[in-house]
Amino acid sequence: MGRRTTRSVAGRGTTPVRAAEAVVHDTTWAGEARSAAGCAALLLALLYVIDTAAGTLTVPRGVLWTAFAVLLFAVLWPARVSVGRGRLVSRGLLRRTEVRTDRLVSVRWSDGVAQRLVLRDVEGNRAEIDPKVLVANPPLWHLLDADARTSLDRGVLRCGERALRQMAARVDRETARTVFKVSGLG
Incomplete structure (x- = not known):
C-alpha cells in the first residue's frame, strides 16, 4: 500500500490521501x-x-x-507492459490484462514459437509477457520479482520458483553484459 499523507480541504479539516504509487x-x-x-x-x-x-x-x-x-x-504491435506495487498490466491493441503480482499462483514459460512468461493470480487472471521486456527493463523486473517473492512468502505461489530463478538469471546476465559494454570491458 502507498504511504498515507493528509491534505487540507477547504472548510473540512484534513483528509487522508494515498501518495501516488510508483509505476514502471x-x-x-x-x-x-x-x-x-x-x-x-x-x-x-x-x-x-x-x-x-x-x-x-x-x-x-x-x-x-x-x-x-x-x-x-x-x-x-507490442503489448505495453507496466508494473506497479502489487499488479502488472499488459495492454495490447484489443486487449488489456491485469494480474495481481503479490498474489501469484503460478509463473511458467509458455509452450510455443514465441517465448512468453505466463503469470496467473489467485483470482484466475492471466497475463503473458515477452521476457525481452523484463530483460530490457530491469526496474520493471525488480518490482515483479519482489511481488512474486511476497506471493512465495505467503504460500500462495504454488509453481514457478524455477521460472522466476531462470528469469532472474537472464536479467542479471544481460544487465552485467550491458555494464561491461558501457564500461568498455566487454
Whole structure:
C-alpha cells in the first residue's frame, strides 16, 4: 500500500490521501510500436510499387494489400507492459490484462514459437509477457520479482520458483553484459 499523507480541504479539516504509487513502464515500447508501423507501411508501399510497375494494381488488389499491411501491423504491435506495487498490466491493441503480482499462483514459460512468461493470480487472471521486456527493463523486473517473492512468502505461489530463478538469471546476465559494454570491458 502507498504511504498515507493528509491534505487540507477547504472548510473540512484534513483528509487522508494515498501518495501516488510508483509505476514502471516498458521503456522499449515506443520504439517497437514505431517499428511495427514502419514495417507495415514499408510492406504496403512495396506491394503498391510492385503492383503498379507490373501494371496490375486495381482497387480490389489495393484493398487486399492494405488488409495485408494492417494484419502485419496487428501481429507486430507490442503489448505495453507496466508494473506497479502489487499488479502488472499488459495492454495490447484489443486487449488489456491485469494480474495481481503479490498474489501469484503460478509463473511458467509458455509452450510455443514465441517465448512468453505466463503469470496467473489467485483470482484466475492471466497475463503473458515477452521476457525481452523484463530483460530490457530491469526496474520493471525488480518490482515483479519482489511481488512474486511476497506471493512465495505467503504460500500462495504454488509453481514457478524455477521460472522466476531462470528469469532472474537472464536479467542479471544481460544487465552485467550491458555494464561491461558501457564500461568498455566487454
